[in-house]
Amino acid sequence: GAGVSQSPRYKVAKRGQDVALRCDPISGHVSLFWYQQALGQGPEFLTYFQNEAQLDKSGLPSDRFFAERPEGSVSTLKIQRTQQEDSAVYLCASSLGGGARGGELFFGEGSRLTVL
């Protein structure tokens, strides 16, 4: 597609449920990022992939969060046993080069997760 596509756009989960959020980056983009944006806050870094390799997962809040990009294109962010504090918009971004410095990140519209 022309841009970064994320699905679902909206997800409501009961506390304790598992959720999976999908990101389709721009074709050919090497780098893929996940960010978490809480209400009224700026996005915060979660994790970074270069092709299929997860080079940095230091921003993942807990071991309930897991991300993968097995074939170096589509990525999935999985949250196990969701908690209310997981409610946020999850943003995916991709970049043509191997890092963000000097290169433009293209963001998807985000997946809004609400945990009841």
Place this chain on the structure above:
Amino acid sequence: AQSVTQLDSHVSVSEGTPVLLRCNYSSSYSPSLFWYVQHPNKGLQLLLKYTSAATLVKGINGFEAEFKKSETSFHLTKPSAHMSDAAEYFCVVSSGAGSYQLTFGKGTKLSVIP
């Protein structure tokens, strides 16, 4: 360590008047600085970026920003606001050799009054 402070959470201007959105940064290394805009229900879009070239950076839609190292500032300006400029604006810093992490400010919501 790096951080960004956006000095105003909300700015309101009249259409046709100048826009000033203020941003101060903190960085241990020579930073790259960005401004992103987020329209409702839209993805973040890059407005402009500074990466150690010219200190006055021009972006899309008539926006520009000036990097002032002595003041650690990177304020965003536009001479004349348009209704379509109403959105949330984020100042962003990235620093360190090969750094890929972006650190976002909390955002400034710009309202444009007709």
